[in-house]
Amino acid sequence: MRLHVYLLALPLFAGCQYLPRTEYFTAPQNEPNPAFIRIINFTQHASIYQYSNGVRSGGVVRTGPLPFIHTQDIGMPKAGQDLTFDFYETSVQPGKETEVHMSWEGEKTRYCFVTAKFTPQPGRYYQFRMTSGDEGSCKLFPTTVEQSADGAWTLKPNPDVTYPHGGPERKASYGNDLYRDPNYKPFVPPT
Template identity: 60%
Template sequence: MSSRPSLCLLALPLLAGCQFLPHTNYFIAPVNEPNPAWVRIVNYTQHAGIYQDEKGVRTGGVIRSGPLPFINTQDMGMPKAGQDLTFDYYETRVRPDVETEVSMMWEGPRTLSCFITITFTPKAGRYYQFMLNKGSGDFCTSDASLIECDKNGTTWHLTPNPEVTYKSNGSTAEKRFSNARFEDPDYHPDPNLYPGTAL
């Protein structure tokens, strides 16, 4: 048997297995939206996602640009509202008047993490900011803000956004271990199975 058919036979199981690999959906900003709303996500962008639901069709996904969870800073020129934003924030257009979900996650050591999911309906031409804070104790917190201009039209500032809802326990989430064995501080896993967790 020649080498080409042998290679094809070897590759067949690998290609057939692709259907069982994890699939990641990515958020794609609307390109031709004439009057979009604007969203900024601050902190932990490698795990954040934006989803929009219109007429029963859900679109969107994670805001990173590839399968590896790298921080994806993207500046689209949104007003900074006095903030010193230089790293780990993501700005994008979204379709207005469509139910929108912003999902944020903090991931710490030893499989510890927390999730906060916020839903709202953006309005055309408005600016929205969502920030996740890892917190210092057993909880992480989030801020949902409007970015608004003052009456003089010269200075931008953040104001709390009262028109958001939270999928779980509000703007605070408990940090949890995805693997319960790590709750025991004396548990030391095989570093080949959990690289970087031997703390």
Template identity: 60%
Template sequence: MTTRLRFCLVLLPMFAGCKYLPHTDYFVAPANEPNPAWIRVVNFTQHAAIYQTENGVKTGGVVRTGPLPFTHTQDIGMPKAGQDLTWDYYESTIRPGLETTVYMTWEGSRTRTCFVTTQFTPEAGRYYQFLLTSGSSGKCTLSPTLIERDKEGTGWHLVRNENVTYKNAGPTAETFYTNSQFENPDYQPPPELYPGTDVR
């Protein structure tokens, strides 16, 4: 085999195989939406995703689009409804009238995780919030709420959003291990097999 042929065989995957490189889809807020709905996801935003479906086409993806993976908060001025929100939440506009999926995941040590997926159809001008609790107790729970004005019109409060459905059993999910070997507390893999993961 000639050197030139070897060189071409090495370059071929670089030009023809881009589809095999890692790819992440991100949620992008709608541009020029005249009357959007608003959404906030609270906690574990590094694993949260939003998708919207129009005419059978699903778009969206993970919400953490900052230049650094440590960017935990995006605040666009949604009402806080008396909550002490200072870190790890994501706010955005979304298109109303479209089936919308919110996927949230908690990840603990030793590949332990749980997730909840919910669907709803947002209405224009309304504020939606999805908060996920920690799974450290063995379960995680998603709380879907609406953010509404007080009757006096001076403040905001949270109201449970009943107009959601769940892909699985409901708002609460049991934790599980993505690698069942970790169920054994004595299992200690080489750390280089799980870079960035707490395997203690």
């Protein structure tokens, strides 16, 4: 009887290799002088990738589907911001091309995304904040967090960021064009 159970379970376990696999971003260990990144808003749809000799590593910053708001505070300077909401801070390896991808998902299959590339410098603080696509577009605000002569932390635009898919502002799109019609009602089978 036990052999039969094993033989029946074998196809189930063999099929696991075909299930989708999520790659997660992992902060570098033992980096002597890292750079730091803060992502504000929509961390459930954000990812960080770094390139080394043409090989991309990294992934999404969330480590699970719940909670819907994920905050990781590692002590980056806040620059006078009241950060009590959804944000994620991490260290990254400096001197490597880095890609920050942020996206928003709304109702009726609407979505919007922005991808930014830059090369972080050792010991520097970088921040990426994105607005939602509720008004028809989303916008990414890449900044550096810098300390002024009087010791106050401030945000300054990051001029080193490039956008491989356009610019910092993107139009929201529909994953299903049928939802463009405000009167569209998806078919729901009777119960």
